[in-house]
Amino acid sequence: MVEALIFDVFGTCVDWRASVAREVAAVLPEVDAEAFATAWRGEYDPAMARIREGARGYVPLDDLHLENLDTVARAFGVRVPDRLALNAAWERLDPWPDVIQGLAALKRLAMIAPCSNGSIALMTRLARHAGLPWDCILGADLARGYKPQPEVYLASCAALRLPPEAVMMVAAHNSDLAAARAVGLRTGFVARPREHGPGQVQDLRPESDWDVIAEDFADLAAQILVLRSRGEVSCAGA
Template sequence: MVEALIFDVFGTCVDWRSSVAREVATVLPEVDAEAFARAWRAEYDPAMARIREGARGYVPLEDLHLENLDSVARVFGVRVPDRDALNAAWERLDPWPDVIRGLKALKRLAIIAPCSNGSIALMTRLARYGGLPWDCILGADIARDYKPRPEVYLASCAALRLAPDRVMMVAAHNDDLFAARAVGLKTAFVPRPTEHGPGQSRDLCAESDWDIVAADFKDLSRRVAALQG
């Protein structure tokens, strides 16, 4: 019996690429907004890697995003007039069309919460912007570490006072699911084949025998209901 579903957010629940590009286009009309958004996102994992590897203490994602914004602006040769305002673009990401209805259906079946590398503050503001109906906010901030470190998944389970096998990790990224399954969580894959744009070449399909492989969140809710019996 799955009692809780925890979700990757960036890419799985929300369309970061189009949403951030929209904000960049408003603030920096002289640059290729989508290229800037992709370059900004490309700094995400390297910035977290230093923390995961112990070379730096935990830093909330907003601060990493701001540091990464400065790096990308230098590469593009532009000055950002209000860095904090543009950095808040990550709090205004549009949900994929199936997400809100799917989450509401899933909420009737189990606890639902983000297990994101975003901070509690970022996830709360993003939920308010997009209408994401979480029961609570879990993830990196409570673990003081970043996925795919096992502590992040386990801290989320512990916060709910649930054994890992009572919790299902939902993600559009196979590496997220491999890490969650390695510490005992159930897994569900939902593809987002346009997350990185029309040329996306990874995470187009399930790369393992996940407990659920669903077409979208509405399909996920049907499959979870069937799993619950």
């Protein structure tokens, strides 16, 4: 029985690209804001990879984002007048239109929490900005590592005192779900075909037989409700 749903956040719950581009445009009007936001996000995985591979100890994503901002600013040949203020753009990302209502419906059926590479501080401030009604904050800070490392998913399950098979990972990224499934979690896929803009070519469709494949969070809630009626999901309020 699924007793908790844990969520990828960047891309799955919030539109990082448009939100960060808006913040960049306000601070650096001389640059292509969408290109800058995309380049900033492009430094995300390489920065985490060094930590996953053991070349560097754990560094919270807030600090990696700031380092990556400096790298991208140099590449664009610009000086950021207030680095810390612009770095906080990652705390002011807007949710996709279906997310708030969908999470509210899901919260009535099971515990809900982020399992993000964002720090607890970042995820808490983002939740306050976007109105994300989490029951708690899970993810990278607990494990002191980054997805798709197995310990990130397992630490989230352990924090809830649940076995992996009682937890469903929800994400718009097939690779995230594959890593979660590999350590025993259930999986839910929701496509976000606009995450990377009009030219997106990845994660447009499910690439495996995930446990739930939904059109949006409202559809995810409807399918979870069906699972609950079959006795496969435990109601959090029961």
